[in-house]
């Protein structure tokens with residue numbers, strides 16, 4: 001079941017300073033906690049900026065907030081931005097997302113802002129960022145635009161220079177000389193800068209078969225990632241960030257909870273797609289263990305979990321549906337036999353269903 005989304009008051013052009021606090025924003029933290037596991041520092045840092053905007057009190061002449069989300073791969077940095085869009089606008093698609101990996105070369109920033117008039121390709125290059133695109137990710141629930149510069153460590157220095165103006169003055173000049181205004185934007189930069197140093201520290205301290213608890217000192221992790229950021233970006237750039245937050249490696253409990261979230265979402269999808277023929281999946285502890293062991297790692301966090309669920313549950317379940325083996329079943333039990341490299345499926349009455 002998806003959590004109920006409570007609408008956030010639409011931001012008025014002339015905000016009334018005496019208006020009551022928007023009810024939606026008050027529930028935002030709770031909604032985020034249901035979607036993002038084990039990273040409450042990030043939620044606590046982000047929510048007040050949304051509230052400031054919804055209350056009509058965000059400062060002028062700069063973005064509503066600028067966040068740098070740091071920490072190892074697969075710990076929920078990008079997911080946080082998607083989850084915020086879901087909570088605020090009702091869908092994770094309400095994000096202007098720039099993959100900085102596409103801007104590794106100096107001249108590639110032209111793709112972001114469009115080529116200047118007179119240059120070859122001027123007509124063909126539609127800028128990836130425009131006022132229209134920022135406005136299009138707002139919704140009737142909220143006038144806040146969420147902008148994500150993902151994996152910013154991959155960006156060429158020319159992109160970092162463009163970003164300086166955005167972070168500082170909330171404007172970006174496009175190739176055709178028009179300007180984009182970011183005063184109604186919440187800007188997220190994500191990066192795994194420092195993650196390698198964290199991993200090295202882990203191995204140095206406790207040897208190869210490391211326990212992630214050794215990395216549980218949040219202040220130490222934060223210092224490592226901030227140092228890496230300072231080596232990579234100029235002080236001006238770093239100074240324009242409102243909050244830098246370091247995501248922790250996920251512990252076993254967090255990973256279990258993330259798996260539970262994904263299975264809940266999968267069951268909701270089955271309900272939605274199969275209608276009257278829908279059934280719910282029920283995983284045994286052994287099936288849970290199989291998925292978390294194959295879908296998570298210290299190096300990639302929970303990044304592979306979705307793929308593993310796809311391969312080991314969704315694909316075989318599709319086979320069962322196609323072969324009409326799920327007809328009349330309300331539950332499909334999923335189990336794992338010790339040593340096996342696939343999962344097994346059982347009917348509501350726990351009779352084996354051959355996939």
Ligand SMILES: Nc1ncnc2c1ncn2[C@@H]1O[C@H](COP(=O)(O)OP(=O)(O)O)[C@@H](O)[C@H]1O
Pocket residue numbers: 035036037038039072073074075076077078079080190258301302303305306
């Ligand atoms: N803390 C978390 N809470 C909920 N889901 C998570 C979390 N961390 C990772 N995931 C899951 O793993 C996937 C990859 O995480 P992502 O946010 O893309 O990692 P990164 O930190 O590298 O940006 C997400 O789509 C989500 O399904």
Ligand SMILES: [Mg+2]
Pocket residue numbers: 077078079150151190
């Ligand atoms: Mg990411």
